[in-house]
Amino acid sequence: MPDSASHLGQSVSFDHIVKSYPDGTVAVAGVTLEIEAGAFVALVGTSGSGKSTLLKMINRLIDPSEGAVAIGDAPVSQETPYALRRRIGYVFQNIGLFPHMTVRENVAIGLRLRGDDEPKATQARVAELLDLVELPQEMADRLPEQLSGGQRQRVGVARALATRPGLLLMDEPFGALDPVTRDSLGDAIRAIHDRLGLTTIMVTHDMAEALLLADRVLVMSEGEIVADATPRELVSGDCGEQADALVAVPRAQTQRLRELEHE
Numbered sequence: 001m002p003d004s005a006s007h008l009g010q011s012v013s014f015d016h017i018v019k020s021y022p023d024g025t026v027a028v029a030g031v032t033l034e035i036e037a038g039a040f041v042a043l044v045g046t047s048g049s050g051k052s053t054l055l056k057m058i059n060r061l062i063d064p065s066e067g068a069v070a071i072g073d074a075p076v077s078q079e080t081p082y083a084l085r086r087r088i089g090y091v092f093q094n095i096g097l098f099p100h101m102t103v104r105e106n107v108a109i110g111l112r113l114r115g116d117d118e119p120k121a122t123q124a125r126v127a128e129l130l131d132l133v134e135l136p137q138e139m140a141d142r143l144p145e146q147l148s149g150g151q152r153q154r155v156g157v158a159r160a161l162a163t164r165p166g167l168l169l170m171d172e173p174f175g176a177l178d179p180v181t182r183d184s185l186g187d188a189i190r191a192i193h194d195r196l197g198l199t200t201i202m203v204t205h206d207m208a209e210a211l212l213l214a215d216r217v218l219v220m221s222e223g224e225i226v227a228d229a230t231p232r233e234l235v236s237g238d239c240g241e242q243a244d245a246l247v248a249v250p251r252a253q254t255q256r257l258r259e260l261e262h263e
């Protein structure tokens with residue numbers, strides 16, 4: 001059960017979205033889809049398939065050339081990018097913490113920007129967020145350079161959730177991490193998603209990660225969604241050539257590990 005009504009996930013819709021650039025590149029070539037409130041969706045595909053472009057059109061880091069994106073019933077184009085981003089959590093690879101600010105200051109930055117900086121309340125909220133991302137409280141006074149890569153990503157998640165957004169966007173959030181850290185952070189994110197009742201959209205090129213964490217997997221190729229299926233459906237096959245090729249990678253690895261066990 002979600003523990004905080006104020007986070008409440010929202011639906012996201014893409015209506016005939018195209019993004020093309022002056023040099024003729026078509027990054028997104030006509031995407032229409034609806035992501036239901038509360039879903040954990042993974043966007044997978046090979047490099048250059050348009051995943052990041054599609055994600056960044058939700059928080060207006062990129063505006064579409066054609067079509068409309070909406071959160072709930074509200075078109076994102078009607079809100080200023082600044083206002084929009086204050087209510088959408090965004091986590092990306094190498095999270096971009098401010099190096100001269102402590103963990104506490106980094107986590108609280110969104111609260112401060114909206115004028116919500118009463119010291120006691122901020123302190124309490126930061127403590128709550130550190131608990132949520134399973135970081136020890138004593139790390140609040142450290143600088144980012146005094147943390148491991150995985151710990152820094154956890155700070156990034158805490159910062160993204162500080163203002164209680166209902167929507168969490170993640171672009172390769174575990175990209176730079178070792179496999180063990182990646183795995184435990186993935187589990188932590190999924191638990192946070194469930195606990196807060198968020199809508200989460202995660203870009204990854206790792207099909208295994210998508211299959212293990214998401215409820216629904218969208219496969220992109222050359223700017224189009226070529227498969228839209230649950231992990232179970234993807235593993236069963238028949239979700240199209242590109243999807244099958246991506247699923248074949250973790251499948252072959254699992255098979256090889258099984259063989260090693262019996263050698």
Ligand SMILES: Nc1ncnc2c1ncn2[C@@H]1O[C@H](COP(=O)(O)OP(=O)(O)OP(=O)(O)O)[C@@H](O)[C@H]1O
Pocket residue numbers: 021023025026027045046047048049050051052053054205
């Ligand atoms: N400013 C730009 N001008 C021209 N083409 C661009 C621009 N930005 C992105 N592209 C192109 O748009 C396509 C989609 O890029 P995008 O970053 O969305 O892919 P991606 O699937 O997220 O890739 P990756 O997994 O490598 O991050 C790519 O071919 C990229 O080169």
